[in-house]
Amino acid sequence: MSHSAINKPFVPLQIAVLTVSDTRSLETDTSGQYLVDALTGAGHQLADRQIVKDDIYQLRAVVSAWIASPNVQAVLVTGGTGFSGRDSTPEALSVLFDKHIEGFGEIFRHYSMIEIGTSTLQSRALAGMANNTVIFCMPGSTNACKTAWINILSQQLDNQHRPCNFVPNLKKAEQCGSRG
Numbered sequence: 001m002s003h004s005a006i007n008k009p010f011v012p013l014q015i016a017v018l019t020v021s022d023t024r025s026l027e028t029d030t031s032g033q034y035l036v037d038a039l040t041g042a043g044h045q046l047a048d049r050q051i052v053k054d055d056i057y058q059l060r061a062v063v064s065a066w067i068a069s070p071n072v073q074a075v076l077v078t079g080g081t082g083f084s085g086r087d088s089t090p091e092a093l094s095v096l097f098d099k100h101i102e103g104f105g106e107i108f109r110h111y112s113m114i115e116i117g118t119s120t121l122q123s124r125a126l127a128g129m130a131n132n133t134v135i136f137c138m139p140g141s142t143n144a145c146k147t148a149w150i151n152i153l154s155q156q157l158d159n160q161h162r163p164c165n166f167v168p169n170l171k172k173a174e175q176c177g178s179r180g
Contacts, residue, residue, distance in 0.1 A: 005121035009010060010160060011159040011167055012043050012045050013039075014047040014071055014072055014074075015039050015073065015074045015075070015076060015109055016049065016072045016076070017046065017049045017075075017076050018032075018052060018066075018078070019031060019049075019052070019077075019079055019140070020078065021080075022053050022087050028125075029051060030142045031078040031140055032078055034149070035149065038154070039157075047066070047072045048118050050062055050118065053097070054079070055092075056088050056091060060093070060096065063077070063093055064096060066133065066141055067096060067133045068131065072133060073132075073134070077138070078138055080092075081138065082124065082139065082140075083124075087126075089126075089137050090124045090137065093137060094128065096128070098130050100126070104136060104152065107151070108148055108151075108152065109123055109125065111151045111152075113148060116148045123144070123153075125137060125144075129169065132169060133170065134157075134166045134169070136148065136168060
């Protein structure tokens, strides 16, 4: 079986962006803004965008609502994945996953190693699936978001990427009000 591209029309996804930060605002959130610009530039639609303080229960509440929503197919989370006292994204969100996507953290750290060397060891990037919604959690730096988007997310959220991508596993576009 060939892995060559099959001409399929692009399917825009409904994607929510969450920035985990105790200090950022919409005006100073360069990482969240990068993700919004990247996903809309690729043809996807922004379903929602929020900034939430690094609090386990607030994070779970926001992401749980998006997982339950018929209008969100993917969630991109930036921040809270390090080792400081307040970093709690993995603890907050991993319990919501029906399935973990171990490869995301592994591949993210591979690309990050090229850019920042062994400092990538302190990245707890992770991903999972919940209720046919894919959730990707990455560090809070804008460069980390670029690394994740360019090397992983842009391909795995594109139904035209071969040999496989996450789109067939997500809530159907017609459930999300997308037109593709």
